[in-house]
Amino acid sequence: EAKSAGRNTFCFYNHSMSNQARDRLALEQALREALAGDGLSLHFQPKVTLATQAICGAEVLVRWSHPVLGPISPAIFIPLAERSGLMVELGAWVVNEACRQVSELLQAGITLPSVAINLSVQELERLGVAEFLADTLERYGLQPSMFEFEVTETSLIHREKVVIDVLQRLREQGFGVALDDFGTGYSSLSYLRKLPLSTLKIDRSFVVDMTEDEVSASIVQTIISLAENLNLHLVAEGVETIEQRDRLMEMGCDTVQGYLYYRPMDLQELICLLSSSNASGQ
Numbered sequence: 049e050a051k052s053a054g055r056n057t058f059c060f061y062n063h064s065m066s067n068q069a070r071d072r073l074a075l076e077q078a079l080r081e082a083l084a085g086d087g088l089s090l091h092f093q094p095k096v097t098l099a100t101q102a103i104c105g106a107e108v109l110v111r112w113s114h115p116v117l118g119p120i121s122p123a124i125f126i127p128l129a130e131r132s133g134l135m136v137e138l139g140a141w142v143v144n145e146a147c148r149q150v151s152e153l154l155q156a157g158i159t160l161p162s163v164a165i166n167l168s169v170q171e172l173e174r175l176g177v178a179e180f181l182a183d184t185l186e187r188y189g190l191q192p193s194m195f196e197f198e199v200t201e202t203s204l205i206h207r208e209k210v211v212i213d214v215l216q217r218l219r220e221q222g223f224g225v226a227l228d229d230f231g232t233g234y235s236s237l238s239y240l241r242k243l244p245l246s247t248l249k250i251d252r253s254f255v256v257d258m259t260e261d262e263v264s265a266s267i268v269q270t271i272i273s274l275a276e277n278l279n280l281h282l283v284a285e286g287v288e289t290i291e292q293r294d295r296l297m298e299m300g301c302d303t304v305q306g307y308l309y310y311r312p313m314d315l316q317e318l319i320c321l322l323s324s325s326n327a328s329g330q
């Protein structure tokens with residue numbers, strides 16, 4: 049009895065593992081095809097200045113809709129791209145496509161003060177990444193001062209010196225650099241001394257809890273004061289409720305991003321939104 053149950057369990061386990069490996073390979077292959085074809089797209093999520101409610105920028109977020117499975121979260125396919133050696137190519141596609149779409153927006157006579165692009169560690173470690181970014185912008189006639197790159201603390205763990213040098217280069221070229229998901233990585237405070245940052249982004253998890261839990265509220269307040277003292281811009285991400293917004297405002301936060309204001313949207317929607325808000329004098 050016990051023996052056969054054990055054997056069955058073993059077989060079942062083995063079977064499900066190989067299924068998992070097969071699923072992963074299939075997903076990786078599909079991502080490869082999406083990247084080679086035109087299976088990826090971009091969304092833009094506006095950032096809002098609290099005092100005026102005006103749109104002060106937008107973050108570029110990559111999207112993938114699998115032909116059978118439908119939309120897959122970047123929280124799944126970005127790590128997959130990293131594990132399977134596709135990240136540099138995927139990141140280059142994002143940067144190029146973002147520049148193409150932003151130049152289209154500017155050509156339509158619309159202003160957008162700033163555009164943020166996420167960079168993963170593999171992109172930062174890519175040889176000549178600073179030149180690649182500067183060249184791509186130049187090709188589309190775009191100014192570096194309009195762009196900011198978002199990096200996470202975890203991307204600094206392995207080759208800290210290489211990454212900090214790249215970020216330094218980016219700042220020298222006129223780009224902004226934001227520390228994304230701030231507060232969730234390791235040694236946050238020691239990195240703040242070494243990193244050539246222009247912006248801190250408070251992680252959504254603190255914002256979610258800040259109206260329920262006083263510890264989270266204190267952390268948010270502390271990060272806001274820290275940014276002020278270090279002369280960094282501050283963005284609170286994941287703002288979904290009026291209560292969160294009001295509390296952030298009281299605490300002196302100036303910029304927010306979240307579903308309360310705007311969800312990520314495609315270029316056409318962004319153009320519509322910006323032309324109506326430009327017209328209404330925002």
Ligand code: C2E
Nearest residue numbers: 109110122123126142166167168286287288305306307312
């Ligand atoms: P992130 O850079 O921290 O981006 C913010 C994420 O929070 C986005 O998820 C956005 O859609 C979501 N978000 C914004 N406001 C709210 C809100 O009010 N509530 C909730 N629940 N979520 C909100 P998304 O687009 O699924 O992206 C997930 C992560 O994938 C990003 O986190 C970023 O780390 C990565 N990612 C996305 N696009 C790119 C890209 O083009 N390149 C790289 N390297 N990473 C990317």
Ligand code: MG
Nearest residue numbers: 107166198228
């Ligand atoms: Mg980001």
Ligand code: MG
Nearest residue numbers: 228229249285
């Ligand atoms: Mg973030």
Ligand code: MG
Nearest residue numbers: 228229251252
């Ligand atoms: Mg995040």
